[in-house]
Amino acid sequence: xxxxxxxxxxxxxxxxxILKWFVLxxxxxxxxxxxxxxxxxxxxxxxxxxxxxxxxxxxxxxALFLSILIIRKFSPQSEGQGTxxxxxxxxxxxxxxxxxxxxIKLLATLMTILFGxxxxxxxxSAQLGASFSLLIAKFIKFNDEDRxxxxxxxxxxxxxxxxxxxxxxxxxxxxxxxxxxxxxxNFLPSLISAYTSFLVTSHFGINFIFHPINNEIEFSFIFILxxxxxGFFIGFVAILFILIYKKLKKLFENLKIFPPxxxxxxxxxxxxxxxxxxxxxxxxxxxNVVMVSLLGEELPKMSFLKKIFxxxxxxxxxxxxxxxxxILFIGASAGNLWAQLFNESITLYSAIxxxxxxxxxxxxxxxxxxxxxxxxxxxxxxYGAVAxxxxxxxxxxxxxxxxxxxxxxxVYFADEKIQNSIYSFLEKFFxxx
Numbered sequence: 349x350x351x352x353x354x355x356x357x358x359x360x361x362x363x364x365x366i367l368k369w370f371v372l373x374x375x376x377x378x379x380x381x382x383x384x385x386x387x388x389x390x391x392x393x394x395x396x397x398x399x400x401x402x403x404x405x406x407x408x409x410x411a412l413f414l415s416i417l418i419i420r421k422f423s424p425q426s427e428g429q430g431t432x433x434x435x436x437x438x439x440x441x442x443x444x445x446x447x448x449x450x451x452i453k454l455l456a457t458l459m460t461i462l463f464g465x466x467x468x469x470x471x472x473s474a475q476l477g478a479s480f481s482l483l484i485a486k487f488i489k490f491n492d493e494d495r496x497x498x499x500x501x502x503x504x505x506x507x508x509x510x511x512x513x514x515x516x517x518x519x520x521x522x523x524x525x526x527x528x529x530x531x532x533x534n535f536l537p538s539l540i541s542a543y544t545s546f547l548v549t550s551h552f553g554i555n556f557i558f559h560p561i562n563n564e565i566e567f568s569f570i571f572i573l574x575x576x577x578x579g580f581f582i583g584f585v586a587i588l589f590i591l592i593y594k595k596l597k598k599l600f601e602n603l604k605i606f607p608p609x610x611x612x613x614x615x616x617x618x619x620x621x622x623x624x625x626x627x628x629x630x631x632x633x634x635x636n637v638v639m640v641s642l643l644g645e646e647l648p649k650m651s652f653l654k655k656i657f658x659x660x661x662x663x664x665x666x667x668x669x670x671x672x673x674x675i676l677f678i679g680a681s682a683g684n685l686w687a688q689l690f691n692e693s694i695t696l697y698s699a700i701x702x703x704x705x706x707x708x709x710x711x712x713x714x715x716x717x718x719x720x721x722x723x724x725x726x727x728x729x730x731y732g733a734v735a736x737x738x739x740x741x742x743x744x745x746x747x748x749x750x751x752x753x754x755x756x757x758x759v760y761f762a763d764e765k766i767q768n769s770i771y772s773f774l775e776k777f778f779x780x781x
Contacts, residue, residue, distance in 0.1 A: 376501045449475055468671055507542070513719050559643075578697065618662065637677055707736045
């Protein structure tokens, strides 16, 4: 009888815990969704006004200077990529974020993107979600573990509210924090928060890049082989992007000057780049270029390299914004190039390029597969999963985010005998040299 009562009590605890987190995560997702609508509406209206002026990007150096100055003075936690800062808060600060992040991040990101900085909207949205979640947590007086779980809701709500992919948003948050693992007890709150945010942003008319491509899929082993090879290509592009971004970031970090001046320098370099290469399409978020590629239009062949440069320069010099949106652009344009070179479907390879590149850069392959299904259809996700997983394995321990646990939790997909043979060959080769 005692065992029965104990089991009954345990089940009641589970039920009440589920109900508690359903309500809290729905509230967090709703608040995040409203913040995202405000952010994206301001962004859209600002773009409409500024883009009427052909040389709006001439003001980018000043915009970067001011955005860095504002962040350093009022909210240092608002620096850099939004998603990365939330991850850092969860891992190192017991989920604590300065509440000034919301207005300061909003202002700094708007200044960066509107004047041409190549940055994204997903990371800042995740940071906005985390800020609202923390505000709610302060009233409820959460412990450290619950606060971290609530911040995961912010990441998933930010991802889902911007991209319109709630299931991928929940997986994305979990994979970023627990690389190589999944936390099932944190998954339900993330999922509810993601769906609520998605419903809110959908209700207010936020546009997403849904583009089913099932009619582009071949059913053959040859197609699987093509995805296999394409995954290698995307993996190598991801390695290139990560190395360029981190190299530039290191260069700017080593500059011993007043930090806002770094933004001024980065902005001037980007302006010169645009004038030399007619590179306006590589400024800002670039959603329009992604959609054009998904509709099957050929892009200039080196588009992915140019977007890598403008993104790396913007964020490395201190510009505020996320990196997921540029990742989508680079992935789509790399897929576009592959399709042109091998006379394949531009629509198909642009779509798979988006999600495979996201998988490689962020080490979130499950989220990328789910994203493929939600954006492009079930068959695209089923067969595109090959490219997604290959690209994820190819990058090894690299990540676009500064996450120390990548090396600890992500196991190399390497045969020990092959590894020893290659090491032995390289040792002999360099001794001869």
